Amino acid sequence: MIDKKSYVGQLISLKIPTIEFSEAFAPSNIALCKYWGKRNLDLNIPSTPSLSISLGNRGTKVQLSIAPQNSLSINGKCIAQESPVFKRTFDFIELLVPKNIKLSVQSENNIPTAAGLASSASFFAALTISLDKLCSWKVSLQTLSCLARLGSGSACRSLHHGFVKWLSCDDPFQSYGIPMDVQWEELRIGLLIFDDKEKLMPSRQAMLHTQNTSSLYQSWCENSNSDFEIFHNAIEKKNFQALGETAEYNALSLHAVMLSARPAIIYSQPETLKAIIKIHVLRQNGIQVYFTQDAGPNLKLIFLENDLECILEDFPRMEVINPFSRVDNLST
Amino acid sequence: MIDKKSYVGQLISLKIPTIEFSEAFAPSNIALCKYWGKRNLDLNIPSTPSLSISLGNRGTKVQLSIAPQNSLSINGKCIAQESPVFKRTFDFIELLVPKNIKLSVQSENNIPTAAGLASSASFFAALTISLDKLCSWKVSLQTLSCLARLGSGSACRSLHHGFVKWLSCDDPFQSYGIPMDVQWEELRIGLLIFDDKEKLMPSRQAMLHTQNTSSLYQSWCENSNSDFEIFHNAIEKKNFQALGETAEYNALSLHAVMLSARPAIIYSQPETLKAIIKIHVLRQNGIQVYFTQDAGPNLKLIFLENDLECILEDFPRMEVINPFSRVDNLST
Numbered sequence: 316m317i318d319k320k321s322y323v324g325q326l327i328s329l330k331i332p333t334i335e336f337s338e339a340f341a342p343s344n345i346a347l348c349k350y351w352g353k354r355n356l357d358l359n360i361p362s363t364p365s366l367s368i369s370l371g372n373r374g375t376k377v378q379l380s381i382a383p384q385n386s387l388s389i390n391g392k393c394i395a396q397e398s399p400v401f402k403r404t405f406d407f408i409e410l411l412v413p414k415n416i417k418l419s420v421q422s423e424n425n426i427p428t429a430a431g432l433a434s435s436a437s438f439f440a441a442l443t444i445s446l447d448k449l450c451s452w453k454v455s456l457q458t459l460s461c462l463a464r465l466g467s468g469s470a471c472r473s474l475h476h477g478f479v480k481w482l483s484c485d486d487p488f489q490s491y492g493i494p495m496d497v498q499w500e501e502l503r504i505g506l507l508i509f510d511d512k513e514k515l516m517p518s519r520q521a522m523l524h525t526q527n528t529s530s531l532y533q534s535w536c537e538n539s540n541s542d543f544e545i546f547h548n549a550i551e552k553k554n555f556q557a558l559g560e561t562a563e564y565n566a567l568s569l570h571a572v573m574l575s576a577r578p579a580i581i582y583s584q585p586e587t588l589k590a591i592i593k594i595h596v597l598r599q600n601g602i603q604v605y606f607t608q609d610a611g612p613n614l615k616l617i618f619l620e621n622d623l624e625c626i627l628e629d630f631p632r633m634e635v636i637n638p639f640s641r642v643d644n645l646s647t
Numbered sequence: 648m649i650d651k652k653s654y655v656g657q658l659i660s661l662k663i664p665t666i667e668f669s670e671a672f673a674p675s676n677i678a679l680c681k682y683w684g685k686r687n688l689d690l691n692i693p694s695t696p697s698l699s700i701s702l703g704n705r706g707t708k709v710q711l712s713i714a715p716q717n718s719l720s721i722n723g724k725c726i727a728q729e730s731p732v733f734k735r736t737f738d739f740i741e742l743l744v745p746k747n748i749k750l751s752v753q754s755e756n757n758i759p760t761a762a763g764l765a766s767s768a769s770f771f772a773a774l775t776i777s778l779d780k781l782c783s784w785k786v787s788l789q790t791l792s793c794l795a796r797l798g799s800g801s802a803c804r805s806l807h808h809g810f811v812k813w814l815s816c817d818d819p820f821q822s823y824g825i826p827m828d829v830q831w832e833e834l835r836i837g838l839l840i841f842d843d844k845e846k847l848m849p850s851r852q853a854m855l856h857t858q859n860t861s862s863l864y865q866s867w868c869e870n871s872n873s874d875f876e877i878f879h880n881a882i883e884k885k886n887f888q889a890l891g892e893t894a895e896y897n898a899l900s901l902h903a904v905m906l907s908a909r910p911a912i913i914y915s916q917p918e919t920l921k922a923i924i925k926i927h928v929l930r931q932n933g934i935q936v937y938f939t940q941d942a943g944p945n946l947k948l949i950f951l952e953n954d955l956e957c958i959l960e961d962f963p964r965m966e967v968i969n970p971f972s973r974v975d976n977l978s979t
Binding site: 535537567572579586 | 867
């Protein structure tokens with residue numbers, strides 16, 4: 316298998332920045348069909364196909380400027396050189412710019428960091444677009460998606476708005492975010508934040524632990540392929556029930572596989588379970604609301620605009636996102 | 648495959664009761680290696696081998712007396728003829744006694760009914776022993792275990808005290824509880840009862856639903872076989888850490904598979920998750936305490952006598968059971 320450096324070399328040629336400053340935004344994305352586990356650890360090629368919805372204008376803005384030395388700030392807070400986030404960021408940057416170039420990276424999220432809300436996805440996507448502006452690679456979104464993937468797998472989906480597919484394939488040049496040409500104006504995502512602290516175990520580590528120790532992991536992968544097909548059809552036909560049900564099943568199956576890892580990974584908290592019970596009661600009462608859950612205790616509700624008021628009665632602190640509200644293009 | 652009636656016919660010959668009254672006790676049992684799913688629905692032959700610990704003098708006492716008509720009371724409460732429990736009880740009895748014999752069945756549990764505490768296991772085991780006394784079949788415990796299994800699969804393990812194995816095999820005459828010749832005086836079981844109401848979904852139905860809809864079920868079965876071996880060795884060597892860890896893993900994997908059923912089966916309640924988090928904190932502090940969970944929200948803690956005081960500080964309402972305290976023989 317090709318190594319990371321040669322892979323990057325086939326996608327872009329390293330260039331000295333042509334400008335002093337650049338900035339870019341990329342949306343957070345929430346996987347409906349989950350990405351969990353890799354067939355290639357080095358190049359972040361996933362074991363299974365996944366499918367996400369981008370969160371419109373909720374995500375990360377990255378500003379880059381040429382500087383005497385590397386620095387990173389996240390939401391105004393300076394990150395120490397020794398921190399894993401700093402190292403991960405500049406390991407990625409050093410793949411893409413000549414080594415003598417030093418950068419100041421300033422990142423601003425308008426969504427909680429590391430609370431299972433895919434902030435590393437929007438960060439690496441925005442960082443990649445920003446680097447493209449700085450260095451004038453003038454490459455396609457497809458190429459940028461391949462590059463962003465090296466920073467964080469799911470970042471490759473944050474290069475686009477709306478529904479985005481990411482296929483699992485052996486060829487690393489074919490593994491990028493593919494936007495679906497579907498606008499679903501009525502669709503809403505509700506964020507239930509129970510805890511915005513850092514996760515107990517970061518996703519990359521949790522994925523690997525699941526893959527290595529859960530006896531149910533292989534079956535989960537097989538099932539992901541069939542869920543992916545169901546999602547694809549549900550979105551093309553705007554079949555909301557199929558979309559919602561499959562999203563909830565797929566998320567629960569992911570947490571099932573983590574529960575069967577040894578030792579178990581349990582991201583849910585008592586609040587999570589309370590909210591799940593409430594959602595099921597709402598559904599019994601005829602309100603079509605479903606949830607998905609990522610590597611954290613928070614839930615993301617999926618529903619249509621006309622049920623919003625009813626759902627807010629039960630979850631008054633829910634933050635409502637319209638993924639298809641007017642948003643700027645992400646092109647470079 | 649042989650049908651239920653012919654199966655019973657090969658185990659006993661139906662007899663008119665020789666006495667007017669009989670009574671018997673059988674202990675509840677808690678599966679460490681779980682039974683979930685059947686390879687033969689009619690004869691309750693399990694898909695996987697299981698292994699349990701009987702709860703000493705905690706279980707069910709059944710009193711039988713010849714009567715003008717069938718009646719059933721549980722903990723002093725008369726059960727209506729239309730109730731599924733009544734039907735299930737007398738369908739079982741009619742397999743074992745001539746049809747013209749009518750019985751009054753009085754059952755007393757000293758453990759909460761239908762709260763995932765295997766009360767149907769101890770009930771059908773005690774009922775079978777009691778029927779044997781009433782009708783003087785004079786058969787072995789092995790035969791009684793095969794008969795009790797027809798009432799409730801896990802009842803076949805309640806025919807014995809201590810650790811009991813139940814193998815999964817094609818031959819229905821080889822599927823019975825096998826006691827292990829191990830006394831483990833220091834072992835304790837702690838009951839954490841969060842809810843003693845009837846289960847949302849009875850185990851038999853939940854098993855079938857899991858088996859029919861979870862894409863992870865087959866892998867779970869394969870894994871059960873290896874867990875069974877680990878339990879067997881851990882018990883023979885009195886390796887408490889291996890016993891506890893495997894019990895917790897095995898239970899979490901079972902709940903994982905239920906979580907991946909479609910729709911998901913979630914027996915945990917917020918209280919369950921709170922207790923699990925507490926148990927994990929206790930373990931981080933060096934207290935060797937593990938849990939198992941069945942088809943309900945309650946937890947059963949597994950620990951050794953010398954950690955009892957420490958654990959009671961965190962769980963003051965826990966009921967402590969010594970499975971190897973002096974108990975009467977269950978022979979007929």
